[in-house]
Structures are given as C-alpha cells and as structure tokens.
C-alpha cells in the first residue's frame with residue numbers, strides 16, 4: 001500500500017483526499033470531533049508538501065440529494081480551527097461552487113467539498129453510475145489519497161472508483177489502522193485475549209467465527225453475554241436475548257472447548273427493572289437473574305475475573321461495551337474493563353464505534369491504548385477477516 005511519500009513532488013498538485021468527517025451533530029454543534037481530529041495529520045502532511053488539498057467526506061445518511069441538516073459546513077469550520085488555517089468550503093460536490101473553490105486554491109491550502117452523499121451516485125449499486133460520478137470528482141484533482149478509514153469497507157465512488165482513476169496512496173490514518181489490525185490479526189503475541197460485548201451477538205457472529213480459533217481467551221460481556229448464558233442453561237429474565245442464536249452460540253461454546261480456548265462469561269450482573277439513569281440496581285449471580293429484571297452491566301466479581309484474564313495478556317482486542325455505558329449506573333463494567341485493556345503490557349486495539357465512543361465518553365486516557373479505531377463497521381469487517389474494497393483497490 002503506497003504512502004503519501006511515494007506520490008512524488010506534491011507542490012501545486014491538487015490532491016483529492018477522502019476523509020471520514022462523519023461526526024455526531026446537535027444542530028450545528030459537533031458533539032464529538034474525534035474523527036475531525038484524526039483527519040488532521042494527513043491534511044497537514046499534504047499542505048506542508050505544498051499540495052492543494054480538496055477534502056471529500058460524507059455526513060449522515062442524506063437521501064442522495066442536498067439536505068441542509070447534513071451539510072458539512074460546520075465540520076469544515078471545525079477543521080479550520082484545528083488546522084489553524086482558513087478552510088474554503090464548496091456548497092456543492094462537483095458543481096460550479098466546487099470547481100471555483102478548487103480553482104482558487106493556492107499551494108498548501110485546503111478546501112472541503114459539500115457532503116458527497118448529496119449526490120445519489122456516490123453510493124449507487126450501479127457501477128456505471130458510480131464511475132460517472134468518480135469521473136466528475138476526478139476532474140477536481142490530480143491525485144487521490146484515501147484516508148477515510150470509516151468508509152473503506154464501502155464500494156463507493158469517492159472511496160473505491162476514484163482510486164481506479166487517479167494515481168493514489170493511503171493516508172496516515174488508513175495506514176495506521178491497517179497496521180494495527182494486521183498486527184493483532186496476523187502476528188499476535190500471546191497470551192492473546194479478545195474481549196467482546198455490545199448489544200447483539202448476531203452483529204458479532206463473523207468476528208467470533210474469525211477470532212475464536214486464533215485467541216487464547218475470549219471474554220464475553222455486554223448484552224450478547226445473555227445469549228451465551230441462556231445457551232448454558234440459565235434464565236436471563238428481561239435481559240437482551242436472541243433466542244434464534246442460542247444454537248449457534250452453543251456451537252461456539254463447544255468449538256472453544258475443542259480448541260482449548262478459554263471462553264469466559266460473566267459470573268454476576270448488575271440488574272434493574274428498566275433502563276434509566278435513576279433505576280434501582282442490584283447485583284445478582286449470572287445464574288440467578290430474577291424474571292422481572294434486566295442485566296445491564298457486568299458485576300464486580302466479573303470485573304475482577306476479567307481483569308485477571310487480562311493481566312498477563314500481550315495482545316488484546318476489545319470490541320463492544322460491557323453494559324449500557326451511556327447511563328451512569330451501568331457504566332462501571334465498561335470503564336473498568338477499558339482501563340484493564342489499556343494497562344496491558346503489549347498491544348491493545350479498540351474496534352467498534354460505540355467502544356471508541358465509550359473510551360471518550362468515560363474520559364479514559366486515549367493515549368494508553370495502542371490503537372483506537374476510528375472506523376466502527378470497517379474495524380468489525382477487518383476483525384471478521386473480510387477483504388475491504390476500499391483497501392484492496394489501493395493495492396493496485
């Protein structure tokens with residue numbers, strides 16, 4: 001995978017840069033600018049080399065047409081603040097504003113195009129439509145740099161088709177993400193521990209399938225743990241349960257046993273009658289969840305158990321919160337496990353959108369982890385062992 005250094009002299013070159021600037025907004029206020037910050041180093045490398053940087057990105061899921069609530073204008077403004085430089089903004093994607101804005105760029109300057117998903121061809125399933133859009137984008141640049149890790153699992157015009165049209169390279173973020181995941185997937189130091197949580201086991205079947213045979217220990221918390229507990233014969237009350245996955249999960253339990261993989265489930269859980277900030281909570285054994293209660297976090301004994309299983313690990317992958325971390329009464333399991341993951345003497349990688357959000361929301365030290373992925377879906381697909389079109393295309 002080529003890096004920016006291998007693109008030759010960038011002075012005066014128009015570089016079309018696909019970034020991931022898909023941040024949560026409350027009106028025009030960005031509530032978590034992590035992705036904007038993650039896009040900065042590559043932009044700075046390009047501007048320092050004298051390139052004219054044209055940033056392409058999407059925001060939310062507009063229906064293939066301009067929609068002011070999904071405008072990238074507030075994001076472009078934030079990017080300018082982080083760069084400490086003026087950032088021009090085109091009010092369309094490949095129209096007159098885009099052409100004029102790009103033409104007005106001087107060496108080392110940055111422009112952001114309006115949301116690429118305002119054009120329905122960006123995400124079209126029809127190859128010809130996507131390619132036609134990519135051809136129009138390609139007229140705005142001389143080179144293509146792919147740095148939107150959060151979208152590299154998508155076969156979309158600004159991610160995939162554009163790379164087939166212009167000389168291209170991977171940006172710093174995409175390279176860092178790929179390196180971190182190849183290290184844990186292809187060459188893990190042992191003991192190798194994977195911690196999985198989150199809401200549904202059905203979202204993570206591919207991850208379990210791919211990792212189960214590679215790891216030494218698999219720790220399971222979060223909502224998905226209840227389908228595992230059920231498969232072991234326990235009643236789980238009103239907790240999240242996917243009845244149709246119980247057989248599949250039973251298969252995982254026996255596969256783990258055959259392969260000598262330690263599969264570790266919660267021994268106690270924090271329960272409440274409903275999911276609310278002021279719920280009355282109790283800690284019960286995982287084998288004794290009352291019928292009228294929901295399991296919403298792992299309990300203190302499970303936290304200790306998981307900490308112990310992580311203490312000697314040399315490689316850890318963590319995906320999925322241990323409980324409903326968005327609410328204070330159910331955040332402790334996620335907090336403690338995240339801290340234990342970050343304290344590992346070795347490589348610690350966090351994948352999954354909500355897991356990365358949990359690290360920031362719980363004010364944990366992001367720098368203590370080896371790598372926190374910026375791509376939820378993309379990181380899951382890498383953990384599933386899939387080929388990602390937006391990465392494969394960069395190899396050509």
Ligand code: ADP
Nearest residue numbers: 198199222223295296320323324352353354355
């Ligand atoms: P990621 O995005 O990191 O892959 P998921 O999307 O799978 O994670 O899961 C995140 C969600 O799982 C969070 O919103 C959290 O509230 C929810 N969750 C975790 N544990 C439970 C639980 N015990 N019951 C219900 N929801 C849970």
Ligand code: MG
Nearest residue numbers: 352353354376
């Ligand atoms: Mg999620």
